Amino acid sequence: MDTPTNTVLTVLLHEYGYTHQSLADDVNHVSGRIFGRPGAATDRDVRRWISGTVRWPTHRYLLPLAEIFDRPPEAMGFVPRGRTSRLPTPPAPVRPGQEEPVKRRAFLTASTAATLTLALRLEETPVRGHLTMADVDRITATIGRLDAHFTAIGGGALLTVATTYIDRLRETADGCTYGPRVEQALHTALSGLHSSAGWAAYDTGDNVTSRLHHAAALQTGILAKDGHAQARAWSDLSLQARAEGRHREALTINRTALQTRHARQDPRIAALLHSRLAIGHARLGDHNACARALLAAEMAHDRFDATAPPPPWLRFLDAAEIAGLAAIAHRATGRLPDAEKATAQTLRLLKPSMHRNRAYYGIQLAQLQLAQGDTTSAKATATAVDTTTVSSPRIAQRLAAIHHQLATA
CATH class of the missing domain: 1.10.260 (434 Repressor (Amino-terminal Domain))
Structure with missing residues (x-):
């Protein structure tokens, strides 16, 4: 057989x-x-x-x-062979008294960062000698794996890893020799790494550091003459502005990003930017513009080329995420039933590996249910949110806040 x-x-x-x-x-x-x-x-x-x-x-x-x-x-995808196939406990087990959830999350964060730093072999990136495109390809693949980890578990454990690698690549840029093509590719890689570091800082609640990294991502994207990297940086800067309450600035940045050639040609970037544009319009009370942007996002999603794999940083953007961003826009316009329906759809569509987003949207669903007076459903939803494999202080704070609200409801 x-x-x-x-x-x-x-x-x-x-x-x-x-x-x-x-x-x-x-x-x-x-x-x-x-x-x-x-x-x-x-x-x-x-x-x-x-x-x-x-x-x-x-x-x-x-x-x-x-x-x-x-x-x-x-x-x-592995298939157990029976009871003897259960995953064994690693050596050096946790001592008694160290199993509390807070300590476990702290251990997860530290061990994940240490493991990734080792597993990604950051120290193997050359800082002397001649740099080739093969070297840059390996650097790009490493950053792609870092992005994949962020998508799965959040950025709390990854900020140190990303900033450590940024320092390493700065040494590479200063200490190696290379031609113009390699130089542009290296700047593109640095732009993507700064974007990843910005998201990791955002997940820890450090808006100042996040903003600095997103600005650096745009700068290095310009140095690389890479429109795709610049569109990503603009998109991240718009979200950063929105997170800090500068909604009109976020809207202006989004519009600027949508005017770039890559945003016009790449339906994935267009879908992300239109979704965030819809949230910006919603926050400013322009419901009609919000509806138009949501429709544009859906139309862009319909044009996704399923045969061409997206870049690592855009792999999170699928039907689930489009629905989740629409839910945020609906919530901002006060359409809570529509927001709840879209959030529930997001949770149904999310891939099993998306632990961070599942926790994020699970909390959002509980908040929406509570806002509509359905305390029983909100409690059940909040209780089901699993953050044991998520490294995101921002998400942990949101979960603690909804539990506090439910306790006093």
């Missing part, structure tokens, strides 16, 4: 930007931290996991894989 291919793991490799060899290398690095000595996985092992020849890897590989992709083995 033919062995079924592990299509889930295949998709994960694509989403995180791994080759067979780079995943094997990362598994060996993480295995070294967990077990005290590096593993011996090869690209052949990865191929055997994908082909289904090995349906449940040894625990020396299974534990690192669970940490790298931040999910249990079954969610990576």
Whole structure:
């Protein structure tokens, strides 16, 4: 009988930007931290996991894989062989008294940052010698994997990792020799990394640091002469302005971004910008303009090319996120039933790996239910929100606030 291919793991490799060899290398690095000595996985092992020849890897590989992709083995497409196939506890177990949720989240944040710094092999990016496009391609793949981790768990654990890598790439830019093409590509990579760092700072509630990184992302995008990077930076700056209550400025930035060539040509960027434009109009009380922007976002979403994979930073933008952004706009216009319906749709459509967004929109649904007087549903929704694998102080604060409101309702 033919062995079924592990299509889930295949998709994960694509989403995180791994080759067979780079995943094997990362598994060996993480295995070294967990077990005290590096593993011996090869690209052949990865191929055997994908082909289904090995349906449940040894625990020396299974534990690192669970940490790298931040999910249990079954969610990576592996098939248990019975009770003996349960994921074993890593060495150096947590001492008694350290299992409280707050301490567990703090441990998650620290261990995730340390693991990513090691697994992404940031120290291997050259800071001397001649830099080639192959080097920049590896840098870009690393940043893509960092973006994938943010999408899954949030930015609280990733700010240190991102800023550390920014410093490393600054050394690379100053210490290496390269031609004009490599220079532009390096600036593009730095722009994307600053955007990631800006989002990570936003998730920690540090608006000042977030704003600085988004501004740096725009600057390096201009140096790279990369319209796609500039459109991303403009989009992030508009959201930052909105988060700080500068709604008219956010609207102006959004309009500027929509006028760029890449926004006109790339329906994914257009959908994101129109969705955020709708929220801006809603916050300023222009309901008709909000409705027009939401329609434009839906029309742009209909033009997505499903055969062409989006860049890593835009992989979060799917039907679920479009519905979620529409819900935020509806809420701002006071259309709470429509906002609740769109938020519920978002939660139905979200991929299982989107832990951060699932927590974010779960809290939003509870807030909407409470605002409409449905305390019973709000309590059930808030209780079901799972933040154990999410590293986002901003989301944790929102969850604590809704629990406090429900306790006094």
